[in-house]
Amino acid sequence: MRLNALHITHYKNVSSAEYQFEKPIHCFVGNNGKGKSNTLDAIYHLAMGRSYFSSINAHTIMHNKEFMRIEGHFAREDNIERIECQLKRESSKAFIRNGKKYNRLSEHIGLLPTVMISPADVDLINEGSQTRRSFIDRLIGQADKGYLQQLIQYQKILQQRNALLKQMGRFAQNAQDTLSIYNQQLVQLGTPIHKARIDYLTAFDPLFQKRYATISQGNERATLVYESQLKNSDFTTLLEDAAVKDLQAQFSTVGIHKDDLLFQIDDYPIKKFGSQGQRKSFLIALKLAQFDMLKKSTSVTPLLLLDDIFDKLDEQRVAEIISLVHESSFGQLFITDTHPERTADVIKQTEQPFELHSL
Known part of the structure; x- marks a missing residue:
């Protein structure tokens, strides 16, 4: 499965962004607070029907804005799935597949398998x-x-x-x-x-x-x-x-x-x-x-989202994850990092086409 395009409006701290994804590896790079993790979260939200980092829908709307909208075009098997999520303040969330609104959000789960690896995963150990x-x-x-x-x-x-x-x-x-x-x-x-x-x-x-x-x-x-x-x-x-x-x-x-x-x-x-x-x-x-x-x-080969792994993990563990790109079983990866040079140096080792997106 691949994500071909992503459109973001007023999602958390991302005011407006549009991306075309043609490579197997895409890296969002920039200083902290620029919206790298939230861009990754927008992808996860489209796939899973919810934010990875927040259980409260209203928190996904940009401060001082009245709505948020995210849209992704996914290539799944031989089909293009156009998925859209809309949310207005004081309203319920609308999830739309190929122009048709879901009656129940649960109908969407499983269509776009996705896995996120994030520093927030430590909650799996520390929480109840x-x-x-x-x-x-x-x-x-x-x-x-x-x-x-x-x-x-x-x-x-x-x-x-x-x-x-x-x-x-x-x-x-x-x-x-x-x-x-x-x-x-x-x-x-x-x-x-x-x-x-x-x-x-x-x-x-x-x-x-x-x-x-x-x-x-x-x-x-x-x-x-x-x-x-x-x-x-x-x-x-x-x-x-x-x-x-x-x-x-x-x-x-x-x-x-x-x-x-x-x-x-x-x-x-x-x-x-x-x-x-x-x-x-x-x-x-x-x-x-x-x-x-x-x-x-x-x-279906899931999307793999790697949030802030370079700053949180030692080089050996990062190398282990990135080396997985060599495996034919892996498809498209999305990564965030604060240092574009470091990201490029590590990704080049995979000998896979990649693209850096500066935020």
């Missing part, structure tokens, strides 16, 4: 389980629309169940039947989600192991451990056993919304015991394995 579940869900959701729809429905029922639990003290007798219905729906939706996570992570793990061994040169063993309350008990039993606890807490304490993905180096938590170098290697391997998995499961 929700961040890692989101990583799993984006990985699977880009390849399996059925999974994505089940997940959306699960979250909807979960919110309704939690709202009911907050009212149970006043309407306990009348609410029991409704609670039982919610329990059944959570089981029906959550059980296949749990199975899909197991299946995808089982296939994902060897890809991750291979990438980590290459980057770390086999000096240690990195592992991914999928933690779920459904591991040793079926969902129905979990909900029954947690009934009293849920009423006291006034929210659902068990379910696949509590799953986690543990990151370990030689069986020790990387968050507590991993060095900075090990953490960086782990995250790069994780994202490159995500690239491999998406390519395998969608049969």
